[in-house]
Structures are given as structure tokens and as C-alpha cells.
Amino acid sequence: MANKECYQCGIPITGKSLRYDIGNGQVEDFCCFGCYLINKTTGLRGEEGNAVAFLGKFGFGYFLAMIVFMLSTYLYGAHMTPDDPEAQAFTKVIKYIILILSTPVMILLxxxxxxxxxxRHNWLNFNTDTLIAIGAFSAYFLSVYSVFTNKPSIYFETATMILVLVTFGRYLETSSRVKASNFAKQLLRLVPQKATLLKDGKEIEVNADKLKLGDIVLVKEGEKIPADGIVLEGNGYVDESMLTGESKPVSKKEEDEVYAGTILNNGFLKIKVIKPQEEWALNKFIKMMKEIRNSKAPINRITDTVSAYFLPVMLSLSAGAFAYWYVEAGFEKALITSMSVLLISCPCAFSIGAPLALWIGLSEAFREGIIIKGADVLEKLSSVKTIFFDKTGTITERFLMVSKVKAKDEDIIKKAYCLEKMSQHPLAISFVYYCKSKNLTADCNVKDFKTHFGYGIEGIVNGEKLYIGNKQFISKLGLTIPQQLEEIEKEAEKNAEIPVFIFNDKQVLGIITFSQKIKDEAPIAIKALKKLKLKIKVLTGDTEYFARIIKEKLGIEEVKANLLPEDKIKEIEKEKQKAKVVAMVGDGINDAPALAKADIGIAMGCGTDITKESANISLVSDDLRKVPLMILLARKVKRVIYTNIFWAFIYNIIGIGYALTGNLSPILAALAMVLSSAFVIGNSIRVKNW
Incomplete structure (x- = not known):
């Protein structure tokens, strides 16, 4: 059975949990009373609650530690009056006062x-807290012993100040993680608290989280849409920027889909709820982001491994320093030196250097409508050398216009319409839109629908086997194209149009030609990718003629035409064999095999369907400029990570060497540790300025 998790901090509870009422009769499990106290006093959970708790602990500890520090300065001069009994009696009182003030700090912090x-299982954990605990509690218990035996070795100010500085460092670290996850919190806040439910002709205000499948809601101008649904009535422009990263409002009319949390800028909409809450686009985004944040990049796993070996080595060095200085200068010098070594070597900066930059990078990508499905994907993206593009729906507009339809009779066109309605391919969607505009009806019975990747589709329409596909599909079935249709095909190729044929097992029955337009942003995106020194290739199943047009208009030298899906895979494999990291950009529908074969598969125009299994990265929009943008972000994150790790190493090497000489006090060592973490946090936040 899985362990329960603490309601406040989310850490698995290995022993018996503490159960407390958090209000309204709701009882939850807590790992300790401290977590319950944080929840009651701050009302915040997770990292945000912990950040507030660390700040509160720091304030309390700092207040007492500064009094301890000031009183300790009196003790430093106590040896000046060894023969004054009143002074010595007062010194003893001061020692007990310092002990009393230090103890709450040691308990709380x-x-x-x-x-x-x-x-619970291994007795001793080798982590950063091991070094801090050994250093701080060694100083504290030595001081307690000295108070009761009237010895001069009093280091309460060292013990308390170490913990205060470490707590402040933890506050900086936790609050920076809160900032890194702010985007997910912004998404949560998007959903409105209330919704206007239409029931029995009346408008009823209800809680948005009570909406269920089939409910009809009314959204007025300026209001947030409370649920994923379909527009039944009305029209208007909706701001979907928080989901798609696109600032331009989207026109919505009858039968269009709308999403929870988006804002109706003008007009009014009557919406039918079509999905349960867990399947709303916004909730899927949030769930995916949580999963992504739990993933680890290779560089992250390396830092974990280094930390695991680093800590035992530092314990050994500390013990060696203690032994050396014990012989050279006695117990006190040995203790102070060994504590300094432990504290200066705490790899806090090293351990947060990679994950913090990655968290911020992933959040920034989400903000732009770029769904990077894991920290490992973001790291690998920074190393891409060659990037392949599919053409249709990627470099050219996703939805094409039907230029010409020629068929044996209207019944064939009607059957083709019914069959194409079963497909989600961009050409099929364009043809369906064309048929609707001609007021054709799709009342045919379609059975055994099947997609042939790279060729076309098939199905039994009103009892007749029908195919729709390219010239290669016709050749595969051993059919010939009638002269009249062949002339239309040649004319289409001259005009850089896509010809698609309608046929059965015996003959070719018709042709549909589609005109396509290169996206306006394509030249900008390709130019940006060239500046990033990436090798660019286009893989398309279309003719050589259109390949030449792409070369001329976009300046892409390597354009491979007339390719089947297996041919695209072979091209990707060839490039991978050159020890290069390869990315493939496609529309995520007919490019699934190629996206899966590439090191990084990038699916464009996924809308809210961000769970494309074949892709490592999903772009919510069709904007090609997001591709160079994501590579810029990945490279910035990589630079920041390596800068963090480099300076953390340099800091540790210099600091440990200095501490071993016995010239670094524990308080200064703890302060240096905090400053190192602050540098790493500040450097990681630079990712936001990419």
C-alpha cells in the first residue's frame, strides 16, 4: 500500500501520521505538528507555505540569535577580570541566559x-543537512557541557547563527521555486469561481466546480468561460493567450469549441459543457506540468550522483582536519576547523543549480504555448544540430483551399465527403469545409475506415469500397489515371497545388486539387534557425515542383520530395548516424512515425490536445516562430546550468581549501554557503530574460 503524503508539504509519511482538523470537519494527515502549524497560521500549502514558514522561522531565530551574539561579546572579555568574583558570577548568569535563548533556536531551526x-531504513542519510546538523549541534552540545562544567568553550552564537543563515538560505531557495511554478498557479486562478447556469429558462448563479456534462451556461462580454464546451448560440472574440501563448483573440461562433479560463472579449456565448472537469484543457495543462516538474534531466541526475559521493568525502576531510588540528592546537581549534570544513562544503548551490534553471525554463515554455514534456527533453533540445520539417501544415498553411473538384458524378463527391469526415488530416478537413460550403449532405453509411500513412484513406461507403489518396496509392493498387484527370493533375503541379484522387478497386473516379500557401512567418522562422547555425531539411510527400518553390522562397537547400513515411524515417536515421541530435517538426497527425524516430519530435498545431504520444514537444498553435524560440530558451537554460555548476565547484574548492588551513570561522563559512546559493538563484532567474 502506498504511503500517505503530508497534506502540507507533500512528503510521504513513513511512520504513523498525525491527523488534524483543518476546518469544516475535514481531517488530514500531517507528517509533524510543525506542518500543521504552518497550515493553520499561513493557510498556504506546498512550496508557498514552506517559503512563508522558513521566513517566519528565520525572523524568530534571527531575533534570538542576535541577542545571543551580543551577550556572547561580553563573554569574550570575561578573562579580563579573573579575580573579580562579582564579574565572574555575572558571567556565569550570562552563560545560562545564552543557553536558555539558544535552545529554542536549536529546537525550532x-x-x-x-x-x-x-x-528510517539506513539510519544516516548522506545529504546537506547531515553536514549542517553535525556542525551546529557539535557547537551547541560543547557549549552546554562548558556551561555546566564552567569551561570557557562557549559557541552558542556559532551554533545559532549557522542555523539562522541556513534557514535564510532555505527561504531563498524555496521562494525561488515558488516563483518558478507561478505559471501553474496562474492557470489555476484562471477558472472563474462562479458560472451562470441556464436551467428551465432561468439564469442561476452556481459554483463553477459544480458544473457537469450537458449543462448549458451563459457567458457575457468580459467574463471568463467556466468550462470546456461547444458554442450553441452567439458569437464573439475569445482571448486564449494563457493556453496558446497567442495574444490575438480568436473568433468563436456556433459549433466552435471553447475552453475553461479563457476570456470572452466581446459578444455573448451560450455554451454546452462537453467534458468532465478532469479532461478540461486547463486541468490537463496543470496535470502535465506537475508530471514534467517531477522529471529529471541527465545533468540533474549527474549532480545527484556527485552529491552522493561528495558528502562522504567531505565528512572524511572534516574528520582529518579535526585530527590534524587536535594534535597541532588542541580540541577547540580542531572543532572549529572541522565545523568550518563541513559548513563551507555544503553543496546547496550545486544541488539546486540544475533543477531551478530547468523549472523556470519549463514554466517559460508553457507560457509561450510550448509544451516540453520533461526536463530531459529541454536539455536534449539545446544540443539539436539538424532540424527536419514536414511541409503540409508545418511550412505551409495547415488548412488548404480546394481549387478544383472533378468526378464521374456528384454521388462520388458525396461519398468522398462522407469518407473524408472520418479523417483528421489537413486535406480532409479542407475538403469537408468545401463540401459544407456547397451545402452537400453527408448521410452515407461508412464502415471499416482505415488510414494508410503516406498514401491516403479507405472505407466502405454505402456498401462500396472507396479510396482517397495520392498517385502512389493508385500505383500500389495497379490502376491507371484517365487522361482527362491526368491533365488536371499536371496543371495542378504547375500551380504548386496538391492533387488527390478518388478511386475504387477498379478505376479512378475523380480528382481534388488543393492550393497551399507558405506561412507568412515561415521565412522569419527559417532565417532565425539559420542564425542559430542549425542544418535545415524539408521532407515532403509532394512533387519536386513544390520542393523547388520552397527552395526559392525560403532558401532551404535540402528539400526531399515524393517521400513515403518510411522514406522520411530513413532520412532521419541517416542524420542520426552522423552522431547528431535530430529534431523533426510535423503536424502530429500523419507524421507520427517520423516524430517518434527523431531525438526530438515537435508536433505543431495541437490545440488543447497536448498528449500526442509521438511528440516530445507539442506546440499549441501553428506559429512556426515558436521553433527557434524554444531552441533559444533551451540553450539559455543550458548555459545557466553550466554556469551554476562551474561557480558552485569553484566556490567549494576555494572555500574548503581555506577552511582546512584553520583561517575560516564557522559563521563566515555558513554565510559564504548562503551567498553561494543566492548567486545560483539569481543566475537561474536570468532564464526569464531569454
């Missing part, structure tokens, strides 16, 4: 760190 240094 030190116990959680000490607790994290022990494991």
Missing part, C-alpha cells in the same frame, strides 16, 4: 535539519 539527517 535545528531539529528539522537533524531529523532529515536520519533515515
Amino acid at each position: 535545528g531539529i528539522p535539519i537533524l531529523k532529515n539527517s536520519f533515515s
Whole structure:
């Protein structure tokens, strides 16, 4: 049975949980009383609650630690009056006062760190808290012993200030993670609290989270749409920027789909709820983002491995320093030096250097409508050398215009319309739109629908086997094209149009030609990719003629035409064999095999269907400029990560060397550790300025 998780911090509870009422009779599991107290006092959960808790602990600890520090300065001069009994009596009182003030700091700030240094299964955890706990509690217990035995070795100010500085560092780290995840919180806040439900001809205000399948809701100008649904009545422009990254409002009319959290800028809409809440686009985004944030990139796993070996080595160095200085200068010098080594070596900066930059990078990508499905994908994206593009729906407009339809009779066109309605290919969608504009009806019975990737589709329409596809599909069945249709095909190729044929098992029955337009943003995107020194190739199943047009208009030298899906895969494999990281950009419908074969598969125009299995990255919109944008972001994240790791290493090497000489106090070591973490956090936030 899976372990319960703490309601506040989300950490699995290995032992017996503490159960508390959080209000309204709701009882939840907590790992400790501290988490319950944080929840009651702040009302915040997760990283945000922890950040507030760390700030509160820091404030309380800092107040007491500064009093301890000031009182300790008196003790430093106590040796000046060894023969004054009143002064010595007062010094003893001061020691007890310092002990009393230090103990709450050790309990509130030190116990959680000490607790994290022990494991239920392995007794001792080798983590950063191990080093901090050993250093701080060594100073504290030595000081307690000195108070009761009247020895001069009092280091309460060192013990408390170490914990205060570490807590402040934890606050910086946690609050930076909160900022990195702000986008997910913004998504959650998008959904309106209330909705106007239409029931029995009346408008009823209800909680949006109570909406269910089939409910009819009314959305007025300026209001947020409360659920995913289909427009039954009305029209207007909807701002979908938080889902798609596109600032331009989208026109919505009858039968169009709308999404929860988007804003109706003008007009009014009557909407029918068509999905349960867990399937709403916004909720799918949030769920996916949580899954992505739990993933680890290779560089992240490397830092984890290094930390695992680094900590035992530092414990050994600390022990060696203690032994050396114990012989050279006695117990106190040995203790102070070993504590300094432990504290300066805490790899906090090293351990957050990679994940923090990755978290921020993934959040920034989400904000632009770029769904990168894992930290490992973001890291690999930064190393892409060659990028392949499909043509239709990628470089050219996704939906093409029907230029000409020629068939044996109107019944053939009607049957083709019924068959194409079963497909989601861009050509099929264009043809269906054309038929609707001609007021054709699609009342045929379609059975055994099947897609042949790279060729076309087939199905039994009103009892007759019918095919719609390209010239290669016709050749595969051993059919010949009538002269009249062949002339139309040649004319289409001259005009850079796509010819598609309608045929059965015996003969070719008709032809449909589609005109296509290169996207306006394509030249900008290709130019940007060239500046990034990427090798660009286009793979298309279309004719050589259109391949020449792409070369002329976009300046892409390598355009391979007349390719089947297996041919595209072979081209990708050839490039991968040159030890290059390869990306493939396609529309995610007929390019699934090629997207899966590439190191990075990028599916464009996924809308809210962000779960394309064949793609590592899904673009919500059709905007080709997002491709160079995502590579720029990935490279910026990579630079920041390597800068973080480099400076964390340099800091540790210099700091440890200096501490081993016995010239670095524990307080300065703890302060240096916090400053190192602050540098890494500040450097990681630079990702936002990409």
C-alpha cells in the first residue's frame, strides 16, 4: 500500500501520521505538528507555505540569535577580570541566559535539519543537512557541557547563527521555486469561481466546480468561460493567450469549441459543457506540468550522483582536519576547523543549480504555448544540430483551399465527403469545409475506415469500397489515371497545388486539387534557425515542383520530395548516424512515425490536445516562430546550468581549501554557503530574460 503524503508539504509519511482538523470537519494527515502549524497560521500549502514558514522561522531565530551574539561579546572579555568574583558570577548568569535563548533556536531551526539527517531504513542519510546538523549541534552540545562544567568553550552564537543563515538560505531557495511554478498557479486562478447556469429558462448563479456534462451556461462580454464546451448560440472574440501563448483573440461562433479560463472579449456565448472537469484543457495543462516538474534531466541526475559521493568525502576531510588540528592546537581549534570544513562544503548551490534553471525554463515554455514534456527533453533540445520539417501544415498553411473538384458524378463527391469526415488530416478537413460550403449532405453509411500513412484513406461507403489518396496509392493498387484527370493533375503541379484522387478497386473516379500557401512567418522562422547555425531539411510527400518553390522562397537547400513515411524515417536515421541530435517538426497527425524516430519530435498545431504520444514537444498553435524560440530558451537554460555548476565547484574548492588551513570561522563559512546559493538563484532567474 502506498504511503500517505503530508497534506502540507507533500512528503510521504513513513511512520504513523498525525491527523488534524483543518476546518469544516475535514481531517488530514500531517507528517509533524510543525506542518500543521504552518497550515493553520499561513493557510498556504506546498512550496508557498514552506517559503512563508522558513521566513517566519528565520525572523524568530534571527531575533534570538542576535541577542545571543551580543551577550556572547561580553563573554569574550570575561578573562579580563579573573579575580573579580562579582564579574565572574555575572558571567556565569550570562552563560545560562545564552543557553536558555539558544535552545529554542536549536529546537525550532535545528531539529528539522537533524531529523532529515536520519533515515528510517539506513539510519544516516548522506545529504546537506547531515553536514549542517553535525556542525551546529557539535557547537551547541560543547557549549552546554562548558556551561555546566564552567569551561570557557562557549559557541552558542556559532551554533545559532549557522542555523539562522541556513534557514535564510532555505527561504531563498524555496521562494525561488515558488516563483518558478507561478505559471501553474496562474492557470489555476484562471477558472472563474462562479458560472451562470441556464436551467428551465432561468439564469442561476452556481459554483463553477459544480458544473457537469450537458449543462448549458451563459457567458457575457468580459467574463471568463467556466468550462470546456461547444458554442450553441452567439458569437464573439475569445482571448486564449494563457493556453496558446497567442495574444490575438480568436473568433468563436456556433459549433466552435471553447475552453475553461479563457476570456470572452466581446459578444455573448451560450455554451454546452462537453467534458468532465478532469479532461478540461486547463486541468490537463496543470496535470502535465506537475508530471514534467517531477522529471529529471541527465545533468540533474549527474549532480545527484556527485552529491552522493561528495558528502562522504567531505565528512572524511572534516574528520582529518579535526585530527590534524587536535594534535597541532588542541580540541577547540580542531572543532572549529572541522565545523568550518563541513559548513563551507555544503553543496546547496550545486544541488539546486540544475533543477531551478530547468523549472523556470519549463514554466517559460508553457507560457509561450510550448509544451516540453520533461526536463530531459529541454536539455536534449539545446544540443539539436539538424532540424527536419514536414511541409503540409508545418511550412505551409495547415488548412488548404480546394481549387478544383472533378468526378464521374456528384454521388462520388458525396461519398468522398462522407469518407473524408472520418479523417483528421489537413486535406480532409479542407475538403469537408468545401463540401459544407456547397451545402452537400453527408448521410452515407461508412464502415471499416482505415488510414494508410503516406498514401491516403479507405472505407466502405454505402456498401462500396472507396479510396482517397495520392498517385502512389493508385500505383500500389495497379490502376491507371484517365487522361482527362491526368491533365488536371499536371496543371495542378504547375500551380504548386496538391492533387488527390478518388478511386475504387477498379478505376479512378475523380480528382481534388488543393492550393497551399507558405506561412507568412515561415521565412522569419527559417532565417532565425539559420542564425542559430542549425542544418535545415524539408521532407515532403509532394512533387519536386513544390520542393523547388520552397527552395526559392525560403532558401532551404535540402528539400526531399515524393517521400513515403518510411522514406522520411530513413532520412532521419541517416542524420542520426552522423552522431547528431535530430529534431523533426510535423503536424502530429500523419507524421507520427517520423516524430517518434527523431531525438526530438515537435508536433505543431495541437490545440488543447497536448498528449500526442509521438511528440516530445507539442506546440499549441501553428506559429512556426515558436521553433527557434524554444531552441533559444533551451540553450539559455543550458548555459545557466553550466554556469551554476562551474561557480558552485569553484566556490567549494576555494572555500574548503581555506577552511582546512584553520583561517575560516564557522559563521563566515555558513554565510559564504548562503551567498553561494543566492548567486545560483539569481543566475537561474536570468532564464526569464531569454
